[in-house]
Amino acid sequence: MATNKVGRIRQVMGAVVDVHAAARLGMFEKLQQLVSSDPNLVHARGGDGQTPLHFASTVEIAAYLLSEALGWGLVPATAPRAGPYGEGSLQLFVPADFRQHYFTLLEQAEHREALQRICLFDLVVNNADRKSGHCLYVPDDRIYAIDNGLTFHAESKLRTVIWDFGEEPIAAALLDDVRRVLDNGLPPALADLLDPDEQRALKRRARGLLRSGRFPVDQSGLRYPWPLI
Numbered sequence: 001m002a003t004n005k006v007g008r009i010r011q012v013m014g015a016v017v018d019v020h021a022a023a024r025l026g027m028f029e030k031l032q033q034l035v036s037s038d039p040n041l042v043h044a045r046g047g048d049g050q051t052p053l054h055f056a057s058t059v060e061i062a063a064y065l066l067s068e069a070l071g072w073g074l075v076p077a078t079a080p081r082a083g084p085y086g087e088g089s090l091q092l093f094v095p096a097d098f099r100q101h102y103f104t105l106l107e108q109a110e111h112r113e114a115l116q117r118i119c120l121f122d123l124v125v126n127n128a129d130r131k132s133g134h135c136l137y138v139p140d141d142r143i144y145a146i147d148n149g150l151t152f153h154a155e156s157k158l159r160t161v162i163w164d165f166g167e168e169p170i171a172a173a174l175l176d177d178v179r180r181v182l183d184n185g186l187p188p189a190l191a192d193l194l195d196p197d198e199q200r201a202l203k204r205r206a207r208g209l210l211r212s213g214r215f216p217v218d219q220s221g222l223r224y225p226w227p228l229i
C-alpha cells in the first residue's frame with residue numbers, strides 16, 4: 001500500500017510510469033492503456049528481469065503452493081481469480097486474533113516452533129517483506145503467514161523481522177520437509193509460476209539451508225522491512 005502512495009506521488013511529480021511500474025503499483029487503468037497501445041509490452045522484461053504480469057498475483061499463489069508442498073500449511077489457501085481489473089489472486093480470509101503478531105507471539109514459548117517454521121519459509125522463498133503483522137494467530141489452530149507477494153526473486157532480497165533464532169539449529173523435521181521437496185522436484189503447478197532463474201535460486205537457497213542446518217544471523221543489521229509491524 002505504501003508503495004502505491006510513493007508511486008502516485010512520483011507520478012504527480014512527472015515521473016514516467018512504464019508498464020512494470022504500473023503493474024507493481026496496481027495502476028490497472030494505466031497498465032491497460034499501455035498494453036492496449038502495444039500488446040508486446042506484456043512480455044517486456046523490467047530492470048529486475050521480470051515481466052509485468054509477474055507482479056500481479058503469481059508469487060502469492062506460488063507461496064501458497066510451496067507451503068503446501070512442504071506440508072506446513074502456513075499460507076491461507078490462495079487461488080487465481082479474475083476480478084474487475086483482470087487476473088489476480090484470491091486468498092482465504094482467516095479469522096485471526098488481530099491483536100497478536102510476531103513480536104507478541106515470540107513472548108509466548110509455545111509458539112516458538114511455529115515461528116521458526118515461518119522463519120525457515122521466508123529464508124527459502126527469499127521474502128523481502130516479512131513484517132510482524134503478517135503472522136496471523138488463529139487460536140487453537142496455527143500461525144498463518146500472509147502477504148507473501150515479495151518473494152521468490154532470484155537475487156537475495158531477504159528483509160524480515162524474524163531474526164531471533166540466529167545460530168540456532170533448524171529442527172530436523174523441518175529440514176526433512178525441505179529435502180523432500182528438493183528430492184521430489186517442485187510441484188508442476190509451482191514450477192509453472194516461477195521463471196527458471198527463480199527456480200534455480202529457490203533450490204540453491206534450500207540446499208544452503210540444508211547444508212548449514214542453522215538459522216542465519218543478519219550480519220548487516222539492515223535486513224528489516226519498514227514498517228516493522
Ligand SMILES: Nc1ncnc2c1ncn2[C@@H]1O[C@H](COP(=O)(O)OP(=O)(O)OP(=O)(O)O)[C@@H](O)[C@H]1O
Binds near residue numbers: 092093094146
Ligand atoms: N488471508 C487473510 N486473512 C485475514 N486477514 C488478512 C488476510 N490477508 C490480509 N489480511 C489483513 O489485511 C491486512 C493487509 O494485508 P496485506 O498485509 O496483505 O496488505 P498490504 O497492502 O501488503 O499491507 P502491508 O504490507 O502494509 O501489511 C493484514 O495486515 C491483515 O490484517
Ligand SMILES: [Mg+2]
Binds near residue numbers: 001129147
Ligand atoms: Mg505488503
